[in-house]
Amino acid sequence: MLRMDDNAVQDIVxxxxxxVDFTYDRTKIIYTRYKQGSKNPxxxxxxxxxxxxxxLGQNQAYKRIFLxxxxxVGFDDTGYKEVDLSSGKERELFTYKEFPSRxxxxxxxxxxNGVVTNPDSMTISKDRNHIFMVFALGQNNEGIYxxxxxxxxxxxxxxxxxxxxxxxxxxxxxxMLNGRVNGTxxxxxxxxxxxxxxxxxxxxxLGFEWDESxxxxxxxxxxxxxxxxxxxxxxxxxxxxLQSDTIIYRNIQSFYKLTWLEDSLFxxxxxxxxxxxxxxTFKVW
Numbered sequence: 108m109l110r111m112d113d114n115a116v117q118d119i120v121x122x123x124x125x126x127v128d129f130t131y132d133r134t135k136i137i138y139t140r141y142k143q144g145s146k147n148p149x150x151x152x153x154x155x156x157x158x159x160x161x162x163l164g165q166n167q168a169y170k171r172i173f174l175x176x177x178x179x180v181g182f183d184d185t186g187y188k189e190v191d192l193s194s195g196k197e198r199e200l201f202t203y204k205e206f207p208s209r210x211x212x213x214x215x216x217x218x219x220n221g222v223v224t225n226p227d228s229m230t231i232s233k234d235r236n237h238i239f240m241v242f243a244l245g246q247n248n249e250g251i252y253x254x255x256x257x258x259x260x261x262x263x264x265x266x267x268x269x270x271x272x273x274x275x276x277x278x279x280x281x282x283m284l285n286g287r288v289n290g291t292x293x294x295x296x297x298x299x300x301x302x303x304x305x306x307x308x309x310x311x312x313l314g315f316e317w318d319e320s321x322x323x324x325x326x327x328x329x330x331x332x333x334x335x336x337x338x339x340x341x342x343x344x345x346x347x348x349l350q351s352d353t354i355i356y357r358n359i360q361s362f363y364k365l366t367w368l369e370d371s372l373f374x375x376x377x378x379x380x381x382x383x384x385x386x387x388t389f390k391v392w
Contacts, residue, residue, distance in 0.1 A: 126227075131173035137163070163192065170226040174235050180256070182226035187238070189256070200254065206242070210252070213264035214244055221245045230276060241271050251282065266297055273314060278321050283344075285312050285326075294326065296347055307349050313337060316365035316372075323389075324349070325365050325372050335360055339374060341389070355387055 128137045134155055139148045150163040168181030168190065177193040186202035201209060206224060211217040221244065228241035228251075236257055243249050247269040255261035266274070270287040277283060282297040284304075293309040308326075313334065315326035323343055330336045337359060342352035360383070361376040374385040 126169065128171040128179075129173070131176050131179075137171060170229055172229060172231045172238065174231075174256075180229070180231070180238055182224075182229060187229075187240075187254075200256075200259065209262065210242060210244060210250075210264060214248075214250070217244060228271075228274070232276065233278070239265075239274075239276065241274070247287075249286075265299070268295075272312075275315070275317055275321075283307075283315070283317075285315060296344075305347060307344075307347075313362050314365055316367055318367040319369075323367075325367065325374075327359070327362055327365065327374075334362065337362060341372070341387075356385065359383075359385065 126139070129135070130137065130152065135152045136155075137150060137152050139150050141148055150168075151160045152163060153160045168179075168183045168188075171179040171181040173179040174189075178189060178191050180187065180189050180200070182188075185199075186205070187200040189198040189200060190196075206222045207217050210222055223243040225241045225243070228239075230239050231237070232239070236255060238254050238256065240252055240254075241249060242252050242264075249268055249271045250264045251266040251271065251274060253263050253265050266282060266284065268284065268286050268288050269290070270292075271284060273285040275283045280299045282299060284295045284297055286292070286295070288295055288304050288306075291306070291309060292311055294307045294312055294315065296305045296307050297303070298305065308328075311329040311332065313327040313329050315324060317324055323341065325339065325341050328338045328340060330338065335358060337357065338354050339356040339359060340352055340354055342349040344350075356374070359374060359376050361378045363375045363377045366373045366375075370389050372387045372389070374387070376383045376385075
């Protein structure tokens, strides 16, 4: 795991998993590493300010979203749970075994072996009362499941599509989705009130990312079914239409991730041999 400050790269720790999670105040990250010769992972926090790592005991969650400074919702090999780091207490939300029974209330003919969750897709509502995640319900059949942290019977399968590669919650309650709907691939806007899809742009996309205000969108479009042949766009969503859609770069190799920080867009590309980070800064003159 590396840290870059003023273009200087510092090695923090080795033998880590690829995934890291931010704490609630974003002053620390949580990462998992393996000791030399051991198959059992250990979990640590790393403080950006003082550079100190602290062990978190036997905490083995794969994905975490913090509700406050001490409590997070996470996914491990048993299912989804709520964990209080200050007390060590855990609250089981729902397990692997419950997936089929929960989803069978919304979808007919759900098989026990056909339901698969994607923990990387987990996100949380703005009021931090609901978590969302993507479930595969069978071949060409996926959905976004909403679960209430206040009432476990207040849940719903809110979106259905043939394929959901990525989604994002908008401020008005609508959902933006990259995937395949009715046989067509593209970026879609799902109207939560009317339960209808609207296509924003047709094509194959490697990913998208909103800025903090959820008004400016960056997305990476793949051309001719080749990942290395791509276009990086920035656009604004106004009146349910992508406007001022502008290509700002082409053919980023081994694209991995988009991230906004204020008026800067960071784009990462990575292979086994090398990694690159591009920074694009947008200013109103």
